[in-house]
Amino acid sequence: MANVWPTAPEDLTMKQKNLAKWIIGAIALLVLPLILQYFGNAWVRIADLALLYVMLALGLNIVVGYAGLLDLGYVAFYAVGAYLFALLASPHLADTFASFAAMFPNGLHFSMWLVIPLALVLAATTGVILGVPVLKLRGDYLAIVTLGFGEIIRIFMNNLDHPINITNGPKGLGQIDSVHIFGFNFGKNQELFGIAINSVSMYYYLFLALVLVTVLVCYRLQDSRIGRAWMAIREDEIAAKAMGINTRNMKLLAFGMGASFGGVSGVMFASFQGFVSPESFSLMESVMIVAMVVLGGIGHIPGVILGAVLLSALPEVLRYVAGPLQAMTDGRLDSAILRQLLIALAMIIVMLIRPRGLWPAPDHGKSLEQKT
Amino acid sequence: MEILLQQIINGLVLGSMYALIALGYTMVYGIIQLINFAHGEVLMIGALTSWSCIGMMQSAMPWAPGWLVLLLATIIACIVAAALNFTIEKVAYRPLRNASRLAPLITALGMSILLQTLAMIIWKPNYKPYPTLLPATPFELGGAVITSTQILILGVTAISLAILSWLVGYTNLGRAMRATAENPRVAALMGVKPDMVISATFIIGAILAAIAGIMYASNYGTAQHTMGFLPGLKAFTAAVFGGIGNLAGAVVGGILLGLIEAIGSGYIGTLTGGILGSNYADIFAFIVLIIILTLRPSGLFGERVADRA
Secondary structure, rough: OOOOOOOOOHHHHHHHHHHHHHHHHHHHHEEEEHHHHHHOOHHHHHHHHHHHHHHHHHHHHHHHHOOOOOOOOHHHHHHHHHHHHEEEEOOOHHHHHHHHHHHOOOOOOHHHHHHHHHHHHHHHHHHHHHHHHHHHOOOHHHHHHHHHHHHHHHHHHHOOOOOOOOOHHHHEEEEOOOOOOOOOOOOOOEEOEEEOOOOHHHHHHHHHHHHHHHHHHHHHHHHHHHHHHHHHHOOOOOHHHHHOOOOHHHHHHHHHHHHHHHHHHHHHHHHHHEEHHHHHHHHHHHHHHEEEEHHHHHOOOHHHHHHHHHHHHHHHHHHHHHHHHHOOOOOOOOOOHHHHHHHHHHHHHHHHHOOOOOOOOOOOOOOHHHHH | OHHHHHHHHHHHHHHHHHHHHHHHHHHHHHHHOOOOOHHHHHHHHHHHHHHHHHHHHHHHHHOOOOOHHHHHHHHHHHHHHHHHHEEEEEEHHHHHOOOOOOOHHHHHHHHHHHHHHHHHHHHHOOOOEOOHHHHOOEEEOEEEEEEEEHHHHHHHHHHHHHHHHHHHOOHHHHHHHHHHHOHHHHHHHHOOHHHHHHHHHHHHHHHHHHHHHHHHHHHHHHEOOOOOHHHHHHHHHHHHHHHOOOOOHHHHHHHHHHHHHHHHHHHHHHHOOHHHHHHHHHHHHHHHHHHHHOOOOOOOOOOOOOOOO
């Protein structure tokens, strides 16, 4: 279909149509929080969290979708980022250790410009450390080891309040700084050009920018030499090796890259919530992210985004609808239960109807030549 | 020394429960290469069903002795669990037989959440005290203590394993199961009906899980809708540990995992001078798993299996 030498005017109109679509989409994304905040901050919060999940799902998509490595402990990297920021930007360390308080009388308040690269590197390192011992493992063995790794991290977060209080155990860490960039505080309500913009809406724009960067990185990766090497490994590891791909390094790179996305999302999550506790990083969370990737369309960026938005935002929206239903069943079916029920049914029904996901990759399983 | 003996007994009891659950995972995996994430929930449903049955029977026929009530409740729970697992396979896994491996994995996860939610609606989310139906006085054994429930658990596990190995090794069904696990297409050519074999596998797995669930509930004295998660996870670990798809491996893996966990949690405090407490016990299972799999990538007794996610 796509002609290499576009001369016909139809191609131009196609381009214009596409451009129009992009502009409309961009405007819609930009005004969304302003409309949502009219209905209340809770709705903007839902959009914010959905964007965070999009970032996470895109990160996991690198590992599962591109490289074909099933990772059931992805939330561990999210936790690494969140706890890193929680320790660096909350009074916890100064409160717990007298020597620390003496060194930094005002507490630690790291700049985002420092924290984000730090989280990226730390999460990527954790990812590679996890990758090294499990490189030889495949498929389901890898799934269970990553799952175990996630649990190990969670158990440590839960118990590292004794004998030295590092993570504050199940109580979690609070009073985490909000994001400051160029002296601009995302934690406060602002007024820009006469429009009042809430703090949650500010975060929306921040997260949106990060999601756009993530999407861009993912697209570039997908079509790069590295991305193709990953897909080759996914389709046939032995053949990939025979073609001269260093499968070990490529797999480690996938783990590291995927993890770094998780780490950055974790930092954002910690500053957005102002509070982290091990509860936010349970196995269920990892499972949900895998479900987002698979439900949307594994290895396909728009699909993954769709899956993440659907599974993260829809249940929250349903929570508001659940009120009347709760009254009807005299409290037996409360909103949390109903939400779980609907997520579970969605996972089962969508997979039964569309086993390749809601928006599957068009070129999945075909040779790369047919793509261009 | 008493501590060691005590922890070995606890470990064997725990391990035999893991082994029963792990068999369900490994049989299903061996035949259709699916990690049945809803398996732990089948265990939970079995335990909660038996809890309801016991309650009903105790009020309907107060004259019945404890062992009879337990036996009847176990039978009913096994039937319910078997019917449930049979249905789950038909509804959520069979239509995806030819899809990519991740699709049934997601329906399995969905099933697991669905069953937990339904159990929460039916049984309410609170912890239920599981009645002690057997004489509670413990026996002394060289300084260590063992309860009659624990003896029963070990006995029932041994009997279940014997029946299962007879079933798999010496009956037509068992032969069909082994053939299907080896090569479904060739087995079908030989007159084996793969769908029937798979249904049978799910039914047997559910019965073992229900028995394990009842044991778990009576050993710890509580039952709740989330009780299936952790034993399910551990049993899956055990199955991988022994080499998934290998029945003997699942049993050995389960018992070893139980022993490692019990001995580990018994000694971790003294070994680390009180720095790490027994709340780290769950870590043992996973650390050992990672070490074993690094050395033997397909488990203790595993063969090389098909790869990729």
